[in-house]
Structure formats: C-alpha cells, structure tokens
Amino acid sequence: MTEPTSALLTVRDLRAGYAGTTVLDGVDFTVPAGGVVALLGRNGVGKTTFIHTVMGMLKPYSGSILLGDRELAGQAAHAVARSGVAIVPQGRRVFAPLTVEENLRIAAKGHRRGAWTPARIYELMPRLAERRGNRGDELSGGEQQMLAIGRALLRKPRLLLLDEPSDGLAPAVVHQVAEVLEGLRAEGIAVVLVEQDLHLAFRLADQVAVMQKGRIVHRSTTTDFRRDRDRAHALLGVG
Structure with missing residues (x-):
C-alpha cells in the first residue's frame, strides 16, 4: 500500500531499546x-516501546520522528507534549487521590488555549x-479510562497515542470507550492505537500496521486486512 502523502507523523528508521538492548530495529x-x-502485533514485539519513544519517554538510539516538519526524536516528553502529542498510557494512571474535577483541572493547567475544556470533556x-x-480510586475501570482520555484531550493534541485502551475492561465498557473515541473523529485528531482487542481496533482504525520483532512488516487499510484472513492469521494468529 502506498503511504499517505499528507502525513502528520512520519517515523523513519527508528531504533530504540533499554539498557543497550534493541527493541525497535528500524521502524518506518x-x-x-x-x-x-x-498498531497491531503479538505481545513483546515493541509496540509500547514505540509509543513511549514517540512520546519522548524513551530516548531513541537513532532515527527520525517528525510531527509535521518538527523533529521530535530525542526530545523530552514535556517538549513532545508541547508540540501537540498526548498519550493515554496502558493502565490509565489517573491521580487516585484527586477527584475527577481536580484531575481535569490539573491536565488543563498551563496548556495552550483550544477547543478542549473540562466542560467539553x-x-x-x-x-x-x-x-x-x-476520587480517581473511586471510579470503575471504564470511568478511569474515560478520565485518562479526557486528561489527554485537555492537552489539545494533534496526535493522540492510545496504549491498550480496552485493557482490563468488560466488553460492555469497551463499547462505551469505543463510542467516546469514535466521537473524536470529527475533531481531526490523528490517533495511533495499540490494541489487542481486534474488534475495537477494526472498529476505530482506518489503517492497520503490524509489528514483528521491532519492525513494521505489513501495512494496509483495515478493510483489506480484514478481507485477507490468511494474512491476518499468519501475522497475528487470528482470522
């Protein structure tokens, strides 16, 4: 498949890892x-490492991470966030002792003006x-996930990184979270979705990229990927 020309995020030959080991081995x-x-793939292939590297939580060994025409590779997470990238990490990580209102107010503080406000959330x-x-620790898992998404949106992102948003949630709650994420389509926010729940991934994504051993080995539209059951089975063990 030909890659889109109007790319917001362009990653080239990205290499990264931990303590000298290589996890991402030339990601495009x-x-x-x-x-x-x-972004799909079996456990342990580097998906979360990729998200953390784009977000500036992990410094790459080499390669380029362009948001528009701005180079992000090697920048600290706070600088990446100011450029317009936000993350909803796996496990949600809301401030447990603070109320929903306080979580949102803290997320909104100090960020550039924009359409997203606590009232809009x-x-x-x-x-x-x-x-x-x-309080955050009084919320259900689904409510915590919604709060984590709300906190990310208040940073006014151009690019939203979602790491396993369905993790630990019941199917009915996953459906609720999916409805929230579908509501963002009209906002023009680009999304990288790391997800093991293929029903959710296929519901939300326009395109699919599959990672194996720290490399992207397949890219296609979601429609084409779902039609090719043999390829899906070979890459992911499903289909």
Missing part, C-alpha cells in the same frame, strides 16, 4: 493528518460529569 511508520492507525463523557466529585 506514518500517520495521516486526522487518520487512525492501529463532560459533554463528550456525561458519566464523568456525574462522577466529577469522586
């Missing part, structure tokens, strides 16, 4: 402006409005 990856790309996710006075 693009995300079109406003597009949703699902409550409009997008009415359940959070109902629970605005509850």
Whole structure:
C-alpha cells in the first residue's frame, strides 16, 4: 500500500531499546493528518516501546520522528507534549487521590488555549460529569479510562497515542470507550492505537500496521486486512 502523502507523523528508521538492548530495529511508520492507525502485533514485539519513544519517554538510539516538519526524536516528553502529542498510557494512571474535577483541572493547567475544556470533556463523557466529585480510586475501570482520555484531550493534541485502551475492561465498557473515541473523529485528531482487542481496533482504525520483532512488516487499510484472513492469521494468529 502506498503511504499517505499528507502525513502528520512520519517515523523513519527508528531504533530504540533499554539498557543497550534493541527493541525497535528500524521502524518506518506514518500517520495521516486526522487518520487512525492501529498498531497491531503479538505481545513483546515493541509496540509500547514505540509509543513511549514517540512520546519522548524513551530516548531513541537513532532515527527520525517528525510531527509535521518538527523533529521530535530525542526530545523530552514535556517538549513532545508541547508540540501537540498526548498519550493515554496502558493502565490509565489517573491521580487516585484527586477527584475527577481536580484531575481535569490539573491536565488543563498551563496548556495552550483550544477547543478542549473540562466542560467539553463532560459533554463528550456525561458519566464523568456525574462522577466529577469522586476520587480517581473511586471510579470503575471504564470511568478511569474515560478520565485518562479526557486528561489527554485537555492537552489539545494533534496526535493522540492510545496504549491498550480496552485493557482490563468488560466488553460492555469497551463499547462505551469505543463510542467516546469514535466521537473524536470529527475533531481531526490523528490517533495511533495499540490494541489487542481486534474488534475495537477494526472498529476505530482506518489503517492497520503490524509489528514483528521491532519492525513494521505489513501495512494496509483495515478493510483489506480484514478481507485477507490468511494474512491476518499468519501475522497475528487470528482470522
């Protein structure tokens, strides 16, 4: 498949790892402006390492990470965030002792003006409005995930990195989270979605990229990937 020309995120020959070991071994990856790309692969192939490297949480050994025409490779996470990238990490990681309202206010503080405000988050996710006075550790897993998404949106991102948003959630709750994420399509926010739940990935993503051993080995539209059951089985063990 020909890669999109209007890429918001362009990653070239990215190498990264931990303590001198190599996890990402020459990753090439693009995300079109406003597009949703699902990054799929078996456990341990480097998907979360890739997300952390793009976000500046892990310094790459080499390679390029362009957001538009701005080089992000090697920048600290706070600088990457200021450039317009936000992450919803696996495990959600909301501030447990703080209320929903306090979590959102902290996330909004100090970030550039934009369309996303706590009021808009409550409009997008009415359940959070109902629970605005509850502490983070008083929320269900699904409510915590919604709060984590809300916190990320308040950073006014151009690119949203989602790492396993369905992790630990019941199917009915995953459906609720999917509805929230679908509501972002009209906002023009580009998304990289790392997800083991293929139903969710296929529901949200326009394109699919498959990682094996720290490299992207396949890229296609979601529609084409779902049609090719033999390829899906060979790459992911499903289909």
